Every structure is written in C-alpha cells, then in structure tokens.
Amino acid sequence: MIRPDAELLLDISDLHASVEDQPILKGVNLQVRAGEVHAVMGRNGSGKSTLSKILAGHPSYRVTGGSVRYRGDDLFALEPEERARLGVFLGFQYPVEIPGVSNLEFLRVATNARRDTQGQEELDTFEFEDHVREKLKVVQMDPAFLERSVNQGFSGGEKKRNEILQMALLEPVISILDETDSGLDIDALRIVAGGVNQLSSPDTASILITHYQRLLDEITPDYVHVMAAGRILRTGGRELAVELEQIGYDWVDEQLATEGVA
Amino acid sequence: MVNTVLAPVQKRGQANLEKLGLPTRRQEAWRLTDLKRLKAMASLPHVAGADQSSWPSVDQGVTRLVIGTDSDPLEGIQLPEGVSPLSEAELEQALGHTLDRCGCAEVWPVELNHAHSRRVLALRVRGSVAPLEIVLAAGDGLIATRVLLLLEEKAELDLLQVIPAERDNAAAPLAHSHVIEVHLGQEARLRHGLLASASGDTSLLAHLAVEQEPRSSYDFVSVCRGWRFGRLEPQVLQVDGQATTRLNGLAMTGGDEQFATHTGVCFQGPEGSLDQLQKAVAADRSHSIFNGAIQVPRAAQRTDASQLSRNLLLSSQARVDAKPELEIVADDVRCAHGATVSQLQQDQLFYLRSRGVAADEAAALLLKGYCCDVVDRLPSVAPSWLASSAVKDPARPL
Numbered sequence: 289m290i291r292p293d294a295e296l297l298l299d300i301s302d303l304h305a306s307v308e309d310q311p312i313l314k315g316v317n318l319q320v321r322a323g324e325v326h327a328v329m330g331r332n333g334s335g336k337s338t339l340s341k342i343l344a345g346h347p348s349y350r351v352t353g354g355s356v357r358y359r360g361d362d363l364f365a366l367e368p369e370e371r372a373r374l375g376v377f378l379g380f381q382y383p384v385e386i387p388g389v390s391n392l393e394f395l396r397v398a399t400n401a402r403r404d405t406q407g408q409e410e411l412d413t414f415e416f417e418d419h420v421r422e423k424l425k426v427v428q429m430d431p432a433f434l435e436r437s438v439n440q441g442f443s444g445g446e447k448k449r450n451e452i453l454q455m456a457l458l459e460p461v462i463s464i465l466d467e468t469d470s471g472l473d474i475d476a477l478r479i480v481a482g483g484v485n486q487l488s489s490p491d492t493a494s495i496l497i498t499h500y501q502r503l504l505d506e507i508t509p510d511y512v513h514v515m516a517a518g519r520i521l522r523t524g525g526r527e528l529a530v531e532l533e534q535i536g537y538d539w540v541d542e543q544l545a546t547e548g549v550a
Numbered sequence: 551m552v553n554t555v556l557a558p559v560q561k562r563g564q565a566n567l568e569k570l571g572l573p574t575r576r577q578e579a580w581r582l583t584d585l586k587r588l589k590a591m592a593s594l595p596h597v598a599g600a601d602q603s604s605w606p607s608v609d610q611g612v613t614r615l616v617i618g619t620d621s622d623p624l625e626g627i628q629l630p631e632g633v634s635p636l637s638e639a640e641l642e643q644a645l646g647h648t649l650d651r652c653g654c655a656e657v658w659p660v661e662l663n664h665a666h667s668r669r670v671l672a673l674r675v676r677g678s679v680a681p682l683e684i685v686l687a688a689g690d691g692l693i694a695t696r697v698l699l700l701l702e703e704k705a706e707l708d709l710l711q712v713i714p715a716e717r718d719n720a721a722a723p724l725a726h727s728h729v730i731e732v733h734l735g736q737e738a739r740l741r742h743g744l745l746a747s748a749s750g751d752t753s754l755l756a757h758l759a760v761e762q763e764p765r766s767s768y769d770f771v772s773v774c775r776g777w778r779f780g781r782l783e784p785q786v787l788q789v790d791g792q793a794t795t796r797l798n799g800l801a802m803t804g805g806d807e808q809f810a811t812h813t814g815v816c817f818q819g820p821e822g823s824l825d826q827l828q829k830a831v832a833a834d835r836s837h838s839i840f841n842g843a844i845q846v847p848r849a850a851q852r853t854d855a856s857q858l859s860r861n862l863l864l865s866s867q868a869r870v871d872a873k874p875e876l877e878i879v880a881d882d883v884r885c886a887h888g889a890t891v892s893q894l895q896q897d898q899l900f901y902l903r904s905r906g907v908a909a910d911e912a913a914a915l916l917l918k919g920y921c922c923d924v925v926d927r928l929p930s931v932a933p934s935w936l937a938s939s940a941v942k943d944p945a946r947p948l
Binding site: 393 | 896908912
C-alpha cells in the first residue's frame with residue numbers, strides 16, 4: 289500500500305559495503321515507507337543478501353560509505369540486538385542450527401527482549417507457551433518443533449516456518465526476508481506467504497529478497513527493484529517482476545556496459 | 551570396624567608414597583601437570599567436616615550418605631532395601647581388588663588416598679534398588695575418602711556422587727582425594743554421576759576403578775567445574791568383554807585453573823562396547839587436559855568403541871590438550887575416535903543477536919547448549935543439587 293505521507297521507516301542512501309575487503313554494495317539508494325512491500329530481485333552475487341545482512345548488523349560485513357536511517361535514527365549506531373528490539377527483523381536465507389538450545393526458550397528470550405523495549409510486560413514460561421501456541425497457527429507449525437533445539441534437524445521448509453514464527457512473535461516494524469521462498473514446495477510457500485500477509489499492517493513494511501515471481505504471486509509488492517553490481521539498477525511496480533520472468537537479466541549486462549560499470 | 555582394615559593400607563600407602571616421590575614431568579601421565587599445585591595439595595593438613603547448610607534437602611525415595619566427616623556415614627541411616635554394608639571379612643577380601651585388576655593400585659593418586667583415608671564406605675547391592683547419593687563433604691585442608699561398591703548379578707543402581715566445594719576466594723585451601731572401586735556382576739547396571747563443583751583454592755584427585763562382568767552396563771557421567779587443580783581418572787575394565795560402557799564427561803575451567811581427565815578402558819574379552827564423549831570448556835588462562843586410553847588386546851575381537859573429544863575455547867589464552875590413545879591388537883574391531891577444538895560459532899551468535907538477544911546472553915545460551923548433552927545425562931537426582939547454591943548450574947557463564 290503506497291501512501292506518500294506514511295512514515296519513512298528506512299532511508300538507505302548511497303550505501304557502500306564490503307566483505308573481507310571485497311566491495312559488494314556500491315551505492316544503494318532505497319526508501320521504504322510504512323505499509324509498503326518492496327521486492328528486491330537480481331542475479332546471484334548482485335548484493336541482495338549483503339544488503340539484508342548489513343541492515344541486520346552482521347559483523348562480517350563492513351559499511352564503507354553512505355548511511356541508513358531507521359525511523360530517523362542512524363541504524364549503524366545500533367548493535368544487532370538493539371536493531372531487533374526496535375523492530376528490524378531479518379528472515380535468514382539459511383536459518384542457523386543451534387544444538388542444545390531449546391527453540392521454546394530461545395523464542396521466549398527473544399520475544400521478551402522485544403516486549404521489554406516496547407514497554408510491555410515480559411511473559412513468564414506459562415504465559416509464553418499460550419502466546420506462542422496462538423502464533424503457531426500463523427504458520428501452521430507443529431508444536432513439537434518448540435521442544436526441539438533451534439532449527440536442529442528441521443527440514444528447509446520447517447526452518448522457514450520457524451523464521452516466520454519468530455516474525456509473528458517479534459512483531460517487527462520492518463521485515464527483510466532473504467529468499468524466504470527458496471527451498472519451499474508450493475504448499476509451504478503458500479503457508480509462509482500467507483503468514484507474511486497476515487502479519488503485514490499499514491504501520492509496518494517488508495522487503496522481500498527473491499529470485500522468483502512465484503512468491504510475488506502470493507505477496508503483492510508495491511515496488512520491485514532489480515539489483516546488479518551492488519546497487520539498484522531499476523525500479524518498477526509489480527509488472528516488472530512479471531517482465532523479468534519473461535526476459536531474464538541479459539539486459540542488465542547491456543545497461544551496465546552502457547554505463548561503463550561491467 | 552572399618553578403620554582396622556585400613557590401618558595396614560594406610561601404612562603401606564605412606565611407605566609407597568615415600569618410595570615413589572612426587573610424580574615428575576618426565577612421566578607421560580604427568581607431563582602436562584602443574585606439579586607445584588600437586589605438591590601443595592598433598593601437603594595440606596588433614597581436616598574433616600564441612601558446612602552442609604547450602605545443601606538441598608534429600609529428594610523423596612533417595613538415600614543420602616555423607617562421607618569425609620569424622621562420623622560414620624551409615625550412622626542413623628536406613629539403607630534402601632537391597633543395599634547392605636560389607637562385613638569386615640568381606641571388606642578385607644574385596645578392598646583393593648578392582649584397583650589391582652585395573653592396574654592402578656600403585657599409582658600416585660591412589661597411594662595418596664591410601665595414605666590418608668581413614669574410613670571406607672563399602673556397600674553391596676542386590677536387585678534393583680532406590681537411588682543413592684554419596685556426598686563428599688569438603689572442609690579446609692586435605693580430605694581423603696574411599697568407596698567400594700559391589701553390584702551383584704542383575705543388580706541395578708542410580709548413584710550420584712556430589713563434591714560440593716563452592717567457597718569464596720579468601721577461604722583456606724581445600725583438597726579432596728577420592729577413590730572409588732566398583733564391581734559390576736553379570737547383567738548389573740550402574741548409572742553413575744559425579745558432580746564436582748568448586749571455586750576458590752580447591753584441588754581434586756578422583757580415581758575410579760570399575761570392573762565389569764559380561765552383559766553389565768556402566769554409564770558414567772562426570773561434570774566438573776571450578777577446581778583450581780583437578781585430575782579425574784576413570785579406569786574401566788571389561789573382564790570378559792560383552793559389556794556396555796558409556797562415559798560422558800564435561801570439564802569447565804576458568805581463571806588459572808588446570809583440570810585433567812585421564813580415562814582408560816580395557817577390553818579383556820570380545821564384543822564389548824564403549825561410547826565416550828568428553829567435552830571441555832576452557833576460559834581465561836585455564837588449561838584443560840584430556841587423555842583417553844582404549845586398549846583392545848587380541849582377545850577383544852568384535853569390540854565396538856567410539857571416543858569423541860570436543861573442546862570449546864572461550865579465550866585466546868586458554869589451552870586444551872586432547873590426546874586419544876588407542877592400543878588395538880585385535881583385528882576385527884570398530885574403534886572410532888575424534889577430537890575437535892572450536893570457539894563459539896559466530897553465525898550462531900549473530901542469529902541470536904539478530905533476534906534481540908544481548909551478546910552476553912547469546913553466549914550464555916550457546917554455552918548452555920554446548921554443555922547440556924552431558925549435564926542432562928546426570929542421574930535423575932542431580933537437578934536439586936544443580937539448583938542449589940552448594941553446586942550451582944555448571945553451564946553458567948565462565
């Protein structure tokens with residue numbers, strides 16, 4: 289939903305970043321307002337995942353230029369956990385397995401950290417169990433997964449559901465979902481996309497990083513961006529995704545060549 | 551009276567200690583040991599008695615025996631059905647037998663115990679019995695305790711040994727020497743936990759000798775934390791093979807602590823099995839040592855043994871030495887071993903932090919996750935100790 293007067297949640301300006309001294313992002317500009325759904329597409333290696341990790345504060349990535357303001361404040365002044373508590377959520381492309389750490393306990397600690405920042409009361413073990421069981425319905429997840437270690441032995445689809453469950457519990461302001469659709473069969477994709485749709489509101493926004501039109505059939509984007517060579521090369525509406533499905537990315541090389549980048 | 555049986559043992563121990571002298575670094579088993587600390591602990595005066603106020607109350611259906619004090623551990627205690635003390639004649643016959651068979655009757659830590667222990671808790675177990683707790687009371691100075699357990703054919707027991715030695719740093723030094731001999735008859739089962747939790751200037755030398763008859767099952771779980779100087783030596787002998795041995799250990803060290811675990815398993819017959827996991831977490835400038843010997847002589851065909859040593863280093867100055875020592879002569883066997891040394895995984899830390907969990911809390915969660923596969927295997931009576939101030943949670947941040 290595009291409302292020009294809606295709150296500017298994320299303002300990315302000329303962002304440059306590198307990993308292991310290799311420049312990856314080379315001037316990303318993107319503004320995300322409340323209520324909007326943005327899709328970021330592009331080939332492998334174009335910088336999509338790097339963008340998501342930078343926004344979440346991954347320590348292996350270094351910002352070398354530009355700025356990101358989250359609700360007016362410098363995002364980079366915040367530790368990863370502070371960003372999460374203030375409502376920035378990254379749905380991982382490859383959710384991490386943590387043997388020995390109970391999923392339920394992890395979810396409770398995370399939920400309470402966010403609630404505390406929002407001025408809400410922390411939930412004790414019993415209250416949290418009721419709370420999480422409600423949220424499980426959003427992703428039609430089996431409660432048995434709460435008893436297991438975080439993501440350990442989960443299938444690809446179960447891991448992605450667990451990500452959306454975390455999103456449901458943390459009630460983020462801005463969600464960056466990094467290839468949440470990868471590795472999902474059609475049914476799982478519908479469930480996960482349905483979860484994201486249920487969780488979106490006029491006050492929140494999401495950035496969907498994806499390779500496929502398929503996800504965008506389920507979650508309608510307001511904007512579609514194509515990333516290449518570390519920046520956003522083209523922006524359009526949902527029709528751009530449909531067009532990409534037909535024409536692929538060959539035009540990207542031509543445009544980069546014209547600009548003398550490639 | 552038990553003391554009469556021990557008198558000649560004590561005398562022999564003292565003579566042997568004198569003959570042996572202190573171990574030196576030229577001896578392989580002591581190569582990495584801080585011998586100054588060994589000497590300091592051995593020369594502490596003998597004192598008995600301990601403050602028991604922080605101990606948890608005894609769980610229902612469990613019998614607690616306290617050793618290391620001047621009183622008789624069985625005084626005023628009603629032993630569970632199936633458990634009885636050994637007569638002096640039986641004790642005379644059995645004492646030292648398993649140590650001998652395991653080849654460790656004359657090793658230094660055992661001789662130290664011989665020289666100092668004044669009492670032995672000796673029990674016979676028949677049938678399936680209710681859980682036992684043996685608490686090794688620790689006061690100031692050097693305390694030596696000794697236990698002998700005979701599990702008859704088909705006997706079953708859950709045993710938790712606790713050494714609560716949480717003290718403040720200013721407290722006088724404490725040292726504990728402990729020897730336990732266990733004989734498992736055919737088809738007997740022992741689930742044996744050792745929870746040794748210390749802080750301050752504390753030392754521990756604990757030696758276990760376990761003899762297993764065929765089709766018996768011995769499950770040993772040790773969780774040791776906070777000893778400034780410690781050495782745990784479980785030695786298991788499968789006398790005719792065909793038995794099951796599981797060893798799970800966790801050693802947590804911080805500050806300038808040194809803790810060594812020397813395990814030895816010997817199969818003297820065919821078709822025995824061993825499943826061993828030894829974990830260590832070393833923080834600050836601490837030093838954790840693991841030596842895992844497995845002997846599979848020719849008679850031990852079709853042995854199935856696996857040993858894994860996993861080590862977590864929490865500081866760049868911490869040190870871990872892990873050494874598997876496999877001696878395999880039989881040709882039709884499966885013996886797997888491995889050792890890993892790692893740090894806390896950055897991607898796991900980041901995942902937790904990206905969900906709002908503070909960095910230190912994330913590290914604490916990961917540490918707990920690392921320790922739980924050993925801690926959770928302690929016998930069922932362990933949780934009340936883990937929750938008490940006498941022991942505390944061993945997986946808490948270092």
